[in-house]
Amino acid sequence: xxxxxxxxxxxxxxxxxxxxxxxxxxxxxxxxxxxxxxxxxxxxxxxxxxxxxxxxxxxxxxxxxxxxxxxxxxxxxxxxxxxxxxxxxxxxxxxxxxxxxxxxxxxxxxxxxxxxxxxxxxxxxxxxxxxxxxxxxxxxxxxxxxxxxxxxxxxxxxxxxxxxxxxxxxxxxxxxxxxxxxxxxxxxxxxxxxxxxxxxxxxxxxxxxxxxxxxxxxxxxxxxxxxxxxxxxxxxxxxxxxxxx
Amino acid sequence: xxxxxxxxxxxxxxxxxxxxxxxxxxxxxxxxxxxxxxxxxxxxxxxxxxxxxxxxxxxxxxxxxxxxxxxxxxxxxxxxxxxxxxxxxxxxxxxxxxxxxxxxxxxxxxxxxxxxxxxxxxxxxxxxxxxxxxxxxxxxxxxxxxxxxxxxxxxxxxxxxxxxxxxxxxxxxxxxxxxxxxxxxxxxxxxxxxxxxxxxxxxxxxxxxxxxxxxxxxxxxxxxxxxxxxxxxxxxxxxxxxxxxxxxxxxxxxxxxxxxxxxxxxxxxxxxxxxxxxxxxxxxxxxxxxxxxxxxxxxxxxxxxxxxxxxxxxxxxxxxxxxxxxxxxxxxxxxxxxxxxxxxxxxxxxxxxxxxxxxxxxxxxxxxxxxxxxxxxxxxxxxxxxxxxxxxxxxxxxxxxxxxxxxxxxxxxxxxxxxxxxxxxxxxxxxxxxxxxxxxxxxxxxxxxxxxxxxxxxxxxxxxxxxxxxxxxxxxxxxxxxxxxxxxxxxxxxxxxxxxxxxxxxxxxxxxxxxxxxxxxxxxxxxxxxxxxxxxxxxxxxxxxxxxxxxxxxxxxxxxxxxxxxxxxxxxxxxxxxxxxxxxxxxxxxxxxxxxxxxxxxxxxxxxxxxxxxxxxxxxxxxxxxxxxxxxxxxxxxxxxxxxxxxxxxxxxxxxxxxxxxxxxxxxxxxxxxxxxxxxxxxxxxxxxxxxxxxxxxxxxxxxxxxxxxxxxxxxxxxxxxxxxxxxxxxxxxxxxxxxxxxxxxxxx
Numbered sequence: 001x002x003x004x005x006x007x008x009x010x011x012x013x014x015x016x017x018x019x020x021x022x023x024x025x026x027x028x029x030x031x032x033x034x035x036x037x038x039x040x041x042x043x044x045x046x047x048x049x050x051x052x053x054x055x056x057x058x059x060x061x062x063x064x065x066x067x068x069x070x071x072x073x074x075x076x077x078x079x080x081x082x083x084x085x086x087x088x089x090x091x092x093x094x095x096x097x098x099x100x101x102x103x104x105x106x107x108x109x110x111x112x113x114x115x116x117x118x119x120x121x122x123x124x125x126x127x128x129x130x131x132x133x134x135x136x137x138x139x140x141x142x143x144x145x146x147x148x149x150x151x152x153x154x155x156x157x158x159x160x161x162x163x164x165x166x167x168x169x170x171x172x173x174x175x176x177x178x179x180x181x182x183x184x185x186x187x188x189x190x191x192x193x194x195x196x197x198x199x200x201x202x203x204x205x206x207x208x209x210x211x212x213x214x215x216x217x218x219x220x221x222x223x224x225x226x227x228x229x230x231x232x233x234x235x236x237x238x239x240x241x242x243x244x245x
Numbered sequence: 246x247x248x249x250x251x252x253x254x255x256x257x258x259x260x261x262x263x264x265x266x267x268x269x270x271x272x273x274x275x276x277x278x279x280x281x282x283x284x285x286x287x288x289x290x291x292x293x294x295x296x297x298x299x300x301x302x303x304x305x306x307x308x309x310x311x312x313x314x315x316x317x318x319x320x321x322x323x324x325x326x327x328x329x330x331x332x333x334x335x336x337x338x339x340x341x342x343x344x345x346x347x348x349x350x351x352x353x354x355x356x357x358x359x360x361x362x363x364x365x366x367x368x369x370x371x372x373x374x375x376x377x378x379x380x381x382x383x384x385x386x387x388x389x390x391x392x393x394x395x396x397x398x399x400x401x402x403x404x405x406x407x408x409x410x411x412x413x414x415x416x417x418x419x420x421x422x423x424x425x426x427x428x429x430x431x432x433x434x435x436x437x438x439x440x441x442x443x444x445x446x447x448x449x450x451x452x453x454x455x456x457x458x459x460x461x462x463x464x465x466x467x468x469x470x471x472x473x474x475x476x477x478x479x480x481x482x483x484x485x486x487x488x489x490x491x492x493x494x495x496x497x498x499x500x501x502x503x504x505x506x507x508x509x510x511x512x513x514x515x516x517x518x519x520x521x522x523x524x525x526x527x528x529x530x531x532x533x534x535x536x537x538x539x540x541x542x543x544x545x546x547x548x549x550x551x552x553x554x555x556x557x558x559x560x561x562x563x564x565x566x567x568x569x570x571x572x573x574x575x576x577x578x579x580x581x582x583x584x585x586x587x588x589x590x591x592x593x594x595x596x597x598x599x600x601x602x603x604x605x606x607x608x609x610x611x612x613x614x615x616x617x618x619x620x621x622x623x624x625x626x627x628x629x630x631x632x633x634x635x636x637x638x639x640x641x642x643x644x645x646x647x648x649x650x651x652x653x654x655x656x657x658x659x660x661x662x663x664x665x666x667x668x669x670x671x672x673x674x675x676x677x678x679x680x681x682x683x684x685x686x687x688x689x690x691x692x693x694x695x696x697x698x699x700x701x702x703x704x705x706x707x708x709x710x711x712x713x714x715x716x717x718x719x720x721x722x723x724x725x726x727x728x729x730x731x732x733x734x735x736x737x738x739x740x741x742x743x744x745x746x747x748x749x750x751x752x753x754x755x756x757x758x759x760x761x762x763x764x765x766x767x768x769x770x771x772x773x774x775x776x777x778x779x780x781x782x783x784x785x786x787x788x789x790x791x792x793x794x795x796x797x798x799x800x801x802x803x804x805x806x807x808x809x810x811x812x813x814x815x816x817x818x819x820x821x822x823x824x825x826x827x828x829x830x831x832x833x834x835x836x837x838x839x840x841x842x843x844x845x846x847x848x849x850x851x852x853x854x855x856x857x858x859x860x861x862x863x864x865x866x867x868x869x870x871x872x873x874x875x876x877x878x879x880x881x882x883x884x885x886x887x888x889x890x891x892x893x894x895x896x897x898x899x900x901x902x903x904x905x906x907x908x909x910x911x912x913x914x915x916x917x918x919x920x921x922x923x924x925x926x927x928x929x930x931x932x933x934x935x936x937x938x939x940x941x942x943x944x945x946x947x948x949x950x951x952x953x954x955x956x957x958x959x960x961x962x963x964x965x966x967x968x969x970x971x972x973x974x975x976x977x978x979x980x981x982x983x984x985x986x987x988x989x990x991x992x993x994x
Contacts, residue, residue, distance in 0.1 A: 023949040041945040
């Protein structure tokens with residue numbers, strides 16, 4: 001049994017968090033809600049997502065695993081208004097039937113056995129900041145015209161984003177207590193990331209969202225945020241670029 | 246003979262001991278009477294005609310003869326069956342002889358091949374067409390045959406398949422007079438004719454291991470042959486439904502099943518769907534759950550037939566006809582054998598085909614449309630074949646076969662004709678012009694016959710000649726000879742006759758000489774414009790292609806097609822009515838194939854659903870039509886080469902496209918294993934247009950194409966990369982995905 005109903009924007013936010021990482025994912029559903037863990041094919045970025053069953057208007061699910069093509073799903077609810085109710089259920093042919101006001105779609109499932117179980121690396125990151133995604137987005141936009149990677153450098157009282165190539169350079173300085181709140185700080189750290197990957201992840205985070213950014217020294221970054229009216233919880237991990245010396 | 250003390254079978258003198266081993270292997274402790282009667286003749290190596298009802302153990306007689314000879318003399322056996330489905334069934338059974346060191350092979354399909362590899366096997370199971378084609382290729386091992394089995398030999402009476410069966414048996418009689426011939430037949434009135442023709446001992450019996458009770462179903466009751474009348478336990482108002490519910494729901498052991506024969510496919514489908522509505526609500530929860538599994542197994546089919554099938558199965562009923570896809574047909578057969586499906590509505594083809602017995606058989610329609618009689622009664626022979634499907638050995642103590650009377654008057658008529666009546670006599674159908682044309686050419690082309698004397702000698706050995714005076718066909722034979730000579734299939738020099746290269750090639754291609762004449766004419770024509778349609782229409786105009794029925798309302802559309810494509814036609818538009826209708830039908834078939842290969846109105850490869858809607862064909866029909874077209878197009882290409890026709894290349898391309906059902910642009914993709922017409926189209930539309938694109942795409946990109954999961958994406962990619970470049974782990978990145986300096990998450994755990 002798999003029969004759920006939620007606002008279009010709820011589904012949209014879930015799928016938008018996933019699509020930067022993978023086009024197809026394996027969804028584990030049970031009474032408590034949905035759990036999705038996916039890694040991109042190159043194993044550079046990962047998402048670990050949970051959506052509480054209370055995020056749905058109707059939630060009738062027995063424990064199961066489904067393979068979904070989230071890109072198609074996202075596409076299929078594109079036309080719906082944000083508050084429009086969308087139901088998704090399995091039919092006898094093992095297709096996902098998506099219905100909204102006057103539209104019904106049937107989409108075949110993906111074989112869930114084809115997915116490997118991604119392992120979440122245990123990371124002990126010395127820095128944890130709280131900030132609005134808009135602050136990062138600003139730096140991201142500008143650096144895109146400069147280089148294809150971005151460096152975070154964090155000291156006790158500021159976070160500096162830099163991007164440089166040849167003679168061009170960008171520096172964006174964020175101050176503690178102004179643009180971000182410091183939650184944890186052990187030691188100064190510096191890591192670089194692929195702009196391509198990072199901007200994809202930021203698209204998944206969305207504009208104007210409160211996030212926690214964990215950083216380390218030449219170590220992966222971790223983005224933690226809630227979505228879907230705080231009923232959804234997501235973690236992104238992104239592996240750094242290691243400068244060859 | 247008889248049962249031994251410890252429950253084994255006593256073999257007659259001269260029979261090889263391995264036969265006993267095989268019987269033990271099959272767990273057979275005693276023989277049925279017809280089997281017992283046959284064994285001495287088998288041991289003596291005599292020819293045998295066995296006329297017994299279905300399920301009376303005919304096959305075992307044949308198997309025993311095979312084991313006896315093949316083991317003893319190290320020689321070979323050929324087992325000839327009329328249908329592919331039967332060939333597979335026999336093959337599955339005979340395969341068990343592997344344990345006795347007897348190697349068994351199955352051969353059907355490609356007719357233009359001598360299948361030399363079959364030499365390595367001891368027993369070959371083949372359809373009669375395949376056996377004929379092996380004879381035409383003068384396949385060497387045929388002379389090693391020591392046993393030839395012909396199953397369902399009463400089909401000598403069949404207009405379509407009869408002549409071929411007759412010709413191969415005649416040929417073997419001449420070529421291999423020492424080989425033992427075992428012919429298995431349903432009960433026919435003149436079985437002595439077959440035995441007489443083949444110089445065989447006749448074993449005739451009405452023995453059945455499961456008792457059969459025959460009767461007429463009328464109103465709410467059944468009148469059986471012993472004069473009794475029994476009221477049915479169900480009362481829905483429809484006698485056929487009642488008779489089904491009676492056995493399915495109200496039998497003592499709760500294991501009753503019914504098989505209902507109806508005349509048309511539509512009827513079979515409608516009846517099954519209706520039955521499921523009545524039956525479904527009366528089934529137990531456990532039954533319903535077992536049916537749900539079957540429905541799930543039928544998968545997500547978009548075709549109308551698939552949908553109806555699922556609807557029917559969910560309520561415990563199903564239908565079975567040639568329009569079903571192979572996959573669905575097999576699932577239905579298995580589910581019926583497993584007693585999940587309670588009632589099966591089948592067209593009469595099932596009676597001649599696979600072994601699918603049920604406790605109760607109901608023949609609902611006993612009239613059918615024939616050319617000169619739209620209400621022709623079905624022959625007794627055929628009804629008896631259907632009746633014979635009643636009673637499952639080991640499961641049922643009695644089989645019940647009922648024929649349905651629609652009114653009071655019919656009751657006596659049906660009782661007399663079908664219950665008391667005897668099966669008709671069978672007659673050779675070799676005397677028709679098309680059959681003679683085909684087989685006389687092959688006789689010359691294969692050098693089995695070299696002059697008119699030898700031809701007549703051959704004709705005199707046929708079943709036709711056994712039943713008729715040969716002068717009856719003297720004129721026909723002469724006409725065939727002049728047709729073949731005129732069309733340059735043969736050269737006649739006094740009494741000597743020799744096949745030309747054309748004649749030889751045509752005989753081996755296994756097409757009707759008239760088809761070859763049409764194809765040759767098309768290949769040597771000079772159209773203003775040569776298109777795919779030109780080639781398809783010519784191919785569809787041959788008599789080997791089954792005609793598609795042109796409805797009145799389609800006339801206009803087809804005429805329009807003809808006039809707008811007049812420049813493309815390779816054939817003249819005939820003026821005579823019959824030929825003209827045939828021409829229209831050929832255009833319709835060509836349009837069907839155009840849709841199939843994406844050159845139709847849609848501009849894209851039509852899916853099953855569209856073809857079904859436009860042409861009223863099921864998935865099984867599509868497959869068989871495509872297969873025949875492929876064979877004719879292959880022949881056309883071979884003839885194009887023979888005549889150095891400039892069309893050879895174009896025909897080749899069309900043949901390839903028809904085989905796969907694709908537009909030309911998909912040809913590169915279709916070569917990749919695992920990529921069929923549907924996936925090729927999706928890949929192409931996603932911008933992946935050939936092996937090079939697959940090579941340069943990541944597995945993720947491939948798997949983002951609808952219908953291609955990760956596992957398949959990886960398989961496709963590896964197929965293109967070849968063994969050197971193989972990617973083993975599906976999550977391993979494509980090399981271009983990670984730039985220098987980029988780490989992976991795995992580096993940090």
